[in-house]
Amino acid sequence: MSGEKLRLPRTSVHTHTTFCDGENTPAEMAAAAKRAGLGTLGFSVHAYVPQEDFGLPPARMGEYCAEIHRLQSEYEGELEILCGIELDTQTPPEQLEQAKKLDYRIGSCHAVQDAAGRFWTVDDTPELFDACIREGFDGDPMAMARAYYEQFVPWVGRLGPEIVGHLDLISKFNRGGRFFDEESPRYRSLCLEAVEGILRSDLVLEVNTGAIGRGWQDRPYPSAFLLRRIREVGGRVTVTADAHSAAGLTCWFDEALALLRQIGFGSIWELTAQGWVEEAI
Numbered sequence: 001m002s003g004e005k006l007r008l009p010r011t012s013v014h015t016h017t018t019f020c021d022g023e024n025t026p027a028e029m030a031a032a033a034k035r036a037g038l039g040t041l042g043f044s045v046h047a048y049v050p051q052e053d054f055g056l057p058p059a060r061m062g063e064y065c066a067e068i069h070r071l072q073s074e075y076e077g078e079l080e081i082l083c084g085i086e087l088d089t090q091t092p093p094e095q096l097e098q099a100k101k102l103d104y105r106i107g108s109c110h111a112v113q114d115a116a117g118r119f120w121t122v123d124d125t126p127e128l129f130d131a132c133i134r135e136g137f138d139g140d141p142m143a144m145a146r147a148y149y150e151q152f153v154p155w156v157g158r159l160g161p162e163i164v165g166h167l168d169l170i171s172k173f174n175r176g177g178r179f180f181d182e183e184s185p186r187y188r189s190l191c192l193e194a195v196e197g198i199l200r201s202d203l204v205l206e207v208n209t210g211a212i213g214r215g216w217q218d219r220p221y222p223s224a225f226l227l228r229r230i231r232e233v234g235g236r237v238t239v240t241a242d243a244h245s246a247a248g249l250t251c252w253f254d255e256a257l258a259l260l261r262q263i264g265f266g267s268i269w270e271l272t273a274q275g276w277v278e279e280a281i
Contacts, residue, residue, distance in 0.1 A: 008250070008253050008254055008257065009238075009239045009250075009253055009257070009268065009270060009279075010037070010038055010039035010040065010270065011038065011039060011040040011041075011042070011238075011270040011271055011272065012033065012038055012040075012041055012042065012240065012241055012243060012249045012250060013040065013041070013042025013044065013082060013084065013104070013163070013238075013240060013271050014042070014044050014086070014106060014163070014165070014206060014208065014210075014240035014241060014242045014243070015029055015041065015042065015043055015044055015241070015242075015243045015244075015249065016044065016045065016046060016086075016242075016243065016244045017029055017043065017045070019045045019056055019060075019064050019067075020045050020046035020054075020055050020056055021046060021054075021244060022243075022244045022245065023244055023245040023246075024245055024246045026043055026067050026068060026071055027067075027071065028246050029041065029043070029243075029246050029249070030071050030074075030075055030079060030081060031246075032246035032247070032249055033079055033249055034075065034078060034079050036249055036250055038079065038249065038250070039079070039080055039272070040079075040080040040081075040082065040270070040271065040272050040273070041079060041080070041081050041082070041249075042081075042082035042083075042084050042103070042104065042271060043068050043081070043082065043083055043084060044084040044085055044086045044104075044106050045064055045084075045085055045086065046085075046086050046088075047085055047086060047087045047088055047091040047095050047099070048091065048092060048095055049088055049090045049091070049110070049111070050090065050092060051090055051111070051119045052111075052119075052121065055088075056085075058092065058094045058095045058098060061095070061098050064083075065083055065102070068081065068083040069083065080272060080273050082103040082104060082271070082272075082273065083102050083103050084102050084103050084104040084105060084106065084162075085099045085102055085105055085106070086105075086106040086108055086165060087099055087105055087106065087107055087108065087159065087161065088108055088109065088110055088111075089109045089111070089151055089152060089155050090111065090119065096159075103273070104161075104162040104163065104271060105159070105161040105162055105163070106161055106162070106163045106164075106165045106206070107155070107156040107159045107161035107163070107164055107165060107203075108164075108165030108166060108169070109148065109151065109152035109155070109156070109165075109169065110122065110123055110169065112132065112136070112144060112147050112148040112151060112170075113147065113151060114132075114136035114137060114147070116136075118136060120132035120136050122148065122169055122170050122172070123169050123172045123173075125173075126173040126178070129172075129173050129179065130179065132144060133179060141179055141180035142180065142184075142186050142187060142190070144170070145170055145180070145187060145190050145191075146190055148170050149190055149191070149193070149194040152194070153194050153197040153198060154197075156198065156201075156203070157197060157198065157200075157201040157203075160201065160203070161203070162204065162271060162276075163203075163204055163205075163206050163238060163240070163271070164198055164203050164204065164205045164206065165206060165208065166206065166208040166210065166211075166221040166222075166242065167191075167194065167195070167198070167205060167221055167222045167226065168191055168221050168222050168223055168226065169221060171217070171221070171223065172211050172216050172217065172221075173216060175216065175217055175218065182223065188225060191222075191223070191225075191226055192225075192226070192229055195222070195226050195229055195230060195235075196229075199230065199233055199235045204236045204237065204238050204269055204276070205222065205230060205235065205236070205237050205238075206221075206237070206238050206239070206240040207220050207221070207222070207227070207237050207238070207239045207240070207256050207259075207260065207268075208220055208221045208240050208241075208242050209239070209240070209241050209242065209251050209252035209253070209255075209256055210240075210241060210242025210243070210244075210248075210251075211242075212251060212252045213241065213242070213243070213244075213248045213251035213252065214244070219259075220252065220256055220259070224259070224263065227259075227260070227263050227265075228263055228264075231263055231264050231265050236269045236276075237260065237265065237268055237269065238268055238269045238270060238271065239253055239256050239257065239260075239268055241253070257281050260281060261281055265281065266280060266281065267279055267280050267281055268281055
């Protein structure tokens with residue numbers, strides 16, 4: 001890399017607040033976004049997960065939307081604000097319908113179902129992830145990975161969200177190969193197959209820096225070998241922080257852009273009120 005200064009993203013559209021598991025209120029996040037010089041801030045509350053009683057229940061969607069719309073009016077002309085949601089494979093049908101009326105949707109998978117029908121959250125704690133592999137998949141992490149992608153990819157293809165969330169989330173706790181070998185041909189084949197399936201649906205994948213901000217990883221999702229494949233076939237990516245606090249709105253954005261340029265990307269896509277905009281990097 002040369003000393004050339006990269007243009008940083010001016011959008012942060014994967015964010016969480018006190019409406020779900022975030023630390024700050026939407027108003028605090030908006031104030032921080034304005035201070036940071038962002039042009040667009042998108043709120044993406046976690047949809048409800050009945051199996052875990054987690055996320056925003058459908059009955060509270062009106063309250064959430066009212067607050068985001070209030071902030072849209074307050075910051076008109078100063079900061080573009082979008083009202084979105086992060087959907088999950090377990091989101092109830094009622095909320096999937098509600099989500100169609102919002103500005104955008106992120107389609108993510110935070111849990112995998114084993115053969116006995118039990119759901120295991122893959123990004124909660126390392127201990128729970130270990131139990132998922134041992135108890136849910138007989139100690140075989142590759143069986144877990146295959147089930148994860150087989151459940152995630154067809155669902156997100158049918159959903160057709162504006163953004164595909166943290167594709168290889170199952171690697172969150174795997175720094176240093178703690179649970180499985182990310183260099184193994186079997187693992188890479190599973191991941192690449194998932195990428196191909198998503199790219200056939202012409203969806204935008206996020207380069208998500210959230211695990212870095214929370215100290216679990218030293219690289220974003222997806223892994224570099226997946227980003228290389230996305231670039232090779234002309235796939236589209238957007239940079240997100242998966243921010244759970246005002247301080248994390250632009251976490252690792254400059255490093256993410258440097259990584260993308262190193263891999264060979266010449267542009268990223270940014271979601272605005274006018275839709276997707278391609279920006280050179």
